[in-house]
Amino acid sequence: MDTINSIGYPIYFNDSLAELAAFIERGNYSKFFVLTDEHTGKFCLPVLQKYLGEDAKYDLIEISSGEENKTIDFCVGIWKMLIDFGADRNSLLVNLGGGVISDMGGFAASTYKRGIDFVHVPTTLLSQVDASVGGKTGVDLDSIKNIIGTFAQPKAVFMEHSFISTLPPRQILSGLAEMLKHGLIADAEYWNELKMSDLKSPSAGLVYQSVNIKNDVVIEDPKEKGIRKALNFGHTIGHAVETYSLEHDENPLTHGEAIAIGMICESWLSHKRTGLSIEELNEIVEVFSGLYPRYTIEASCHGELYSLMQKDKKNHGSKINCSLISSIGRHAIDNICTEAELCSSLQYYSSLA
Amino acid sequence: MDTINSIGYPIYFNDSLAELAAFIERGNYSKFFVLTDEHTGKFCLPVLQKYLGEDAKYDLIEISSGEENKTIDFCVGIWKMLIDFGADRNSLLVNLGGGVISDMGGFAASTYKRGIDFVHVPTTLLSQVDASVGGKTGVDLDSIKNIIGTFAQPKAVFMEHSFISTLPPRQILSGLAEMLKHGLIADAEYWNELKMSDLKSPSAGLVYQSVNIKNDVVIEDPKEKGIRKALNFGHTIGHAVETYSLEHDENPLTHGEAIAIGMICESWLSHKRTGLSIEELNEIVEVFSGLYPRYTIEASCHGELYSLMQKDKKNHGSKINCSLISSIGRHAIDNICTEAELCSSLQYYSSLA
CATH class of the missing domain: 3.40.50.1970 (Rossmann fold)
Incomplete structure (x- = not known):
């Protein structure tokens, strides 16, 4: 390397x-x-x-x-x-x-x-x-x-x-969520390679590829004026869920667990808004559901989660700006999403078996 | 302008x-x-x-x-x-x-x-x-x-x-100290012009010249790796005196009053260390003494002042790094001064009638 x-x-x-x-x-x-x-x-x-x-x-x-x-x-x-x-x-x-x-x-x-x-x-x-x-x-x-x-x-x-190699499995999974994200936003081949790998213990080579993808993005746009926002895929909802869990749960979600939920929700938004196919949406859901535990999000919490999303740094004024994908491996930044859309995506997550 | x-x-x-x-x-x-x-x-x-x-x-x-x-x-x-x-x-x-x-x-x-x-x-x-x-x-x-x-x-x-024009005289004098400093470190002609002016109410033209001098220095060295340190003339001792006064005096010195004391002390150091002539030292002392009130610095406070100087950002490790002048209008940066020298300069200030 x-x-x-x-x-x-x-x-x-x-x-x-x-x-x-x-x-x-x-x-x-x-x-x-x-x-x-x-x-x-x-x-x-x-x-x-x-x-x-x-x-x-x-x-x-x-x-x-x-x-x-x-x-x-x-x-x-x-x-x-x-x-x-x-x-x-x-x-x-x-x-x-x-x-x-x-x-x-x-x-x-x-x-x-x-x-x-x-x-x-x-x-x-x-x-x-x-x-x-x-x-x-x-x-x-x-x-x-x-x-x-x-x-x-x-x-x-x-x-x-x-x-x-000495980390507990839950910490490995937390990092893995970001690696999977790198595949989803920028490299379908890497996504496929990750899916097939031993995800309990990602190899040095896979880590290297992930760093390479992220580095290419930040070099192009160090101050997040444009393409770097792609790295926020899953994070608008994921950060809100993470903060919510930190404040309410005795044993809060890890960053990766929260981002995995965010990526499921935002993949659904991507299907509704930016052309992600139903097949790829289902594939993404299947991968994340196989790796990460279910988390209960009551409909009564949607208001609080939405308030947290409003504090996201990417927003313009009070509008929620989501970084989505148009297919596996292709990002689609700057999508203003309404409260109704965001809450529907949380409902979609909750509806999964 | x-x-x-x-x-x-x-x-x-x-x-x-x-x-x-x-x-x-x-x-x-x-x-x-x-x-x-x-x-x-x-x-x-x-x-x-x-x-x-x-x-x-x-x-x-x-x-x-x-x-x-x-x-x-x-x-x-x-x-x-x-x-x-x-x-x-x-x-x-x-x-x-x-x-x-x-x-x-x-x-x-x-x-x-x-x-x-x-x-x-x-x-x-x-x-x-x-x-x-x-x-x-x-x-x-x-x-x-x-x-x-x-x-x-x-x-x-x-x-x-x-x-x-609406500021109280003491606030005017506080800013004036920095203007005089600009003359001392970079422009003898400006220093002479200032001396002859109505210093109770500096003209817009004099302010403009001062900004120009400072701007030329910071453009050359934005991150204070070299020449920008010249702007710290009077500030190693002046900042220590200012902090000391803030902590001990009911009616503390202004920044300019403290820096004026610092410039007298550091002009004396400049005479001892970097070739400032006795005539120019006396001229500088005369100008500042005519404008700023005396401040009593007991010898028993030198230790505390020295401790404060040790916290100055310009220092290398525990060594005190002073920005001095070699003549009126010429700076001389990076002079490591000993505790004895710094305390002697404070004694010099106290010895002035």
């Missing part, structure tokens, strides 16, 4: 942790910091440490895992640690973790002293194929996902496949 | 509020918001309203004036207002006020939904000649000035000289 060139920075796949150690050595940073959570601090940091060498000097910033902690308050905590540890403009932040770590660490670094260098070492499948590529950083405010953030590119991304 | 071109945006001096109204009209924004404090809401907004027309539709976000409110907490307040008012990515924020408004409003806008458009209408002399030009945004954290921020350019700046 070749190194992928993204927007001015490399994404390493081979010997990635050795590459990271070399990157830090070359960078001649005054200090470096590693941002972890309680899981990556325990399982991934010791692996990293081997490559950095036992006498590597860095300061550790550990935060609590979980999307509910991706807030401005936790970000203030990171900034204060950087101040206390004496981070100057020539410091580096290494984000070792999943999407919460890379989103919030990227935001903290891109705004500390108006921006210090940062790199990502994504440790979940989801963050490898999604959050770590594309230069979006963000934190949540008032339960609105990534409402505060910047476009800021890391100096490099290091993909370590061995981190993936 | 010609319109000045800055980093991709215009700075208007003639009929600036009419230009603003035309800019908003042209921009076809979905919504616009005006950020004010209790002073600019009362005195400047009615003037602006005349140009916008009585039926102009916008939402007002008012914050409390004062550097002590330029914090992440107040910024969260601005973000929440934008959410509540339904600001989308095609919204505009108009920052109507002094440096607190433009720094914090710029930061809030540049991070809301990963960046919406913003413009500055600086209403103080200080913000016209300093904060509104150069694309730095920021808020304070733990009393460290602008420690959190972004480099983000406004879409335009509108300089309205009539706002200046």
